[in-house]
Amino acid sequence: DIQMTQSPSTLSASVGDRVTITCRASQSISNWLAWYQQKPGKAPKLLIYKASTLESGVPSRFSGSGSGTEFTLTISSLQPDDFATYYCQQYNSSFGGGTKVEIK
């Protein structure tokens, strides 16, 4: 089975910061990767699919890149609503362990 490894597990940042989260696959998954945002008590929300395609309605400050085994999610200027936990997922399969973005 393909393992997904996310880093860091926790990230402390301030409003306006540029934030980057990394996700690594144990073997190539091409671009079959999604990124989600989850807030407490809520279902995950899709942000990025096919590694770099922004989901409709998601602010343009979110972007995704990568292919094969290494992927990144970038938030260009962190906003108050962005403090949450972020997950990567190989399509219809394993998730990364999550990255909690906290207020610094």
Added chain:
Amino acid sequence: EVQLLESGGGLVQPGGSLRLSCAASGFTFSSYAMSWVRQAPGKGLEWVSSISGSSVTTYYADSVKGRFAISRDNSKNTLYLQMSSLRAEDTAIYYCAKDQRFWGQGTLVTVSS
């Protein structure tokens, strides 16, 4: 509007069984693969199982293989997860999901004596 509504969660003893349902609406159910994802209290997301639109293909996480069975009834627009030999570590909120885009609100399964 796509809607996914899970049901069937509850308290069950270790070793017991439970069947979850996910009622789908707002799209052509038979045309889409569906998945179950779970989240233990305070933990991350864990993919559990997926099934193709025609039920021909099913996939399971190693942690549930041989104990859980995913199925669907396209005439009823409903997805199922039959869970048996339940363990304390199966305690979680169980979500059904369509594509990566649409998720239900989740149903809580608690395995405890």
